[in-house]
Amino acid sequence: MADVTARGLRFHVQQLGSENTGPTVVFVHGLVMDNLSSFYYTLAAPLARNGIRTILFDLRGHGLSARPETGYTPQDSALDLLAILDELGVEEPVYLLGNSYGGVVAMHAALKAAHRVAGVVLVEAACAGQSGELWVEDIVNTLSVAALGLEFDRTGEQLLKLGQRKVAKLAGNADALLNRTSLIDDLVSGALLSESDLRQVACPVLGVFGAESELAGAAKDLDRLVPGCETHVIPGLGHTVLREATGELIKRVLAWLDAVR
């Protein structure tokens, strides 16, 4: 029941509060080391308890979903998301909540299928403009260095010998994703939206950022470019808003949903 086949691939999907009659929120997680568990243990259960139907899925190549060699642009992941909703029989417009890179995927989905997306919550995500360009440059550099290290140090094998199963598995998954799929190339070639794309976003958008994060500039870009946008910058926090400001995020999302519905 946790597996959904969409676009010919097996996706790991979890739903909390599937019997709820409130709005549907679909969660989109971040890159490489991230998966749906970062929402499962933070936002999903509290939102489900507030009557919201929550849908969580592992992006292709991540968590317990299949890892094909190609198709890692956010446009592809946006199509994956829409196909999963088709398979689940979700026809009404949904709210998308994306953390970090997941926000980029959510925004692509909102532009690609405006009639299916009622609103977008971006948590620490830069989708366009200078903040987006800096983010892509930074993430591609970080992932490329990590890819080389994983390939040449055989980190996973060494950790396994030391009995570090969990870290070994994480390293093995990261190695496979970075060195044996098109993920890094796909990010270089097609992750970002343009500023004029953002001006076309027709649905309400909520952005939540950490004041100390390198992405704090993205909040200003959203305010400047997206018509129906509300942003909050939380003092003292970096990129880890989801984990460190979970309570505040839940309150903000519930209040925003009440206001825009």
Next chain:
Amino acid sequence: MSESSVLDEVVRLIAEVVGEDVLLGMEITPETTFSDDLGLESIEFVALADRLRERYGAQVDLVAFLGDMDIDEIMAMTVGQLVDHIQSQPAAHG
């Protein structure tokens, strides 16, 4: 349902999630921890929770149980704590 049979059932489901070979030569007791002893990844614990829900029904209400803990507390949990929770739900008996 007796405590040992819930424990047996939880152990069986853990093996389904991580694979039998990982557990070779390891005895899972109520004191075994998910993170340090079993090396369970957080996404694997999601898969385990899913199987427990299928096995014992929504009444076991793992979401509420887990919803009161953060991820570090969940992963530091022992197998026995999870068994006790299942055990304490009347709906899980039988």
